[in-house]
Amino acid sequence: xxxxxxxxxxxxxxEHTLRYYEKIGLLDPVPRGPGGQRRYREQDLRWLxxxxxxxxxxxxxxxxxxxxxxxxxxxxxxxLALRRKLLAxxxxxxxxxxxxxxxxxxxxxxxxDIYRGxxxxxxLSYQLDxx
Amino acid sequence: xxxxxxxxxxxxxxEHTLRYYEKIGLLDPVPRGPGGQRRYREQDLRWLxxxxxxxxxxxxxxxxxxxxxxxxxxxxxxxLALRRKLLAxxxxxxxxxxxxxxxxxxxxxxxxDIYRGxxxxxxLSYQLDxx
DNA sequence: ATAAAAGTTGGAGTGCACTCCAACGCAAGC
DNA sequence: GCTTGCGTTGGAGTGCACTCCAACTTTTAT
Numbered sequence: 001x002x003x004x005x006x007x008x009x010x011x012x013x014x015e016h017t018l019r020y021y022e023k024i025g026l027l028d029p030v031p032r033g034p035g036g037q038r039r040y041r042e043q044d045l046r047w048l049x050x051x052x053x054x055x056x057x058x059x060x061x062x063x064x065x066x067x068x069x070x071x072x073x074x075x076x077x078x079x080l081a082l083r084r085k086l087l088a089x090x091x092x093x094x095x096x097x098x099x100x101x102x103x104x105x106x107x108x109x110x111x112x113d114i115y116r117g118x119x120x121x122x123x124l125s126y127q128l129d130x131x
Numbered sequence: 132x133x134x135x136x137x138x139x140x141x142x143x144x145x146e147h148t149l150r151y152y153e154k155i156g157l158l159d160p161v162p163r164g165p166g167g168q169r170r171y172r173e174q175d176l177r178w179l180x181x182x183x184x185x186x187x188x189x190x191x192x193x194x195x196x197x198x199x200x201x202x203x204x205x206x207x208x209x210x211l212a213l214r215r216k217l218l219a220x221x222x223x224x225x226x227x228x229x230x231x232x233x234x235x236x237x238x239x240x241x242x243x244d245i246y247r248g249x250x251x252x253x254x255l256s257y258q259l260d261x262x
Numbered sequence: 263a264t265a266a267a268a269g270t271t272g273g274a275g276t277g278c279a280c281t282c283c284a285a286c287g288c289a290a291g292c
Numbered sequence: 293g294c295t296t297g298c299g300t301t302g303g304a305g306t307g308c309a310c311t312c313c314a315a316c317t318t319t320t321a322t
Contacts, residue, residue, distance in 0.1 A: 091243065
């Protein structure tokens, strides 16, 4: 049973953000101890860590919210199919994004090498073509 | 010599954004035709396309601006070294981001397969563990 | 018992990257 | 030569995802 501070430390989120995620419905209401303070369970932490991976791969909160809402619906055939589709759509976007990053990484490495060349041979001869 | 509309169509940016990029200094002031309308040159387009690849890989405008400002400085040894470092730092981030995306893509594919399994065998048996 | 640290709420504020608006000026096609 | 639409400016507004504030309560450490 973790306090909000402990969860913040473990996940790298701020306490503000944890409360915010709960407020908007990304997290189910976290159980409270005496005095009304949040006590996070293992399962809350696991769910949060999954959300963070969605976030790290660029999924907007809006989409995470749609997934969270389906989780609350329960395991009906429709809900399971919908959740699978949400994840599959995101997986496609991630794959596409990987391709974009890889091609640009190559471009960058090419440019970096050109800079290295310019810096090695004196740059005087290149005043004209400033790419 | 392209009009702002033509450049917008080619790059996918809006005309608003093109003016905005010029206003903040990402683009050098674009030459104007009679009447003050922008006429983009080939070099403006090439620079813009490079910026778009930086943007597509998550570089903030602030950093693109730093690079653009160094380009204006000219090809001094210091400026070339600085620009190379800016690109190298970004390349590192991109490589890191690719790693994150790839590991999460695997996770997603695993989860998608689990959903497929649930949907195939009737989901009744899984009411307890709603991951 | 008390002081310091950690937690609570609703609501306002922030930074980024656009995005749109009003009011107007030029340009290309018929 | 007139209309239709493309272009101009400064400045205000938007959506996202936090982030902070004020005023307060609860918990923990000494």
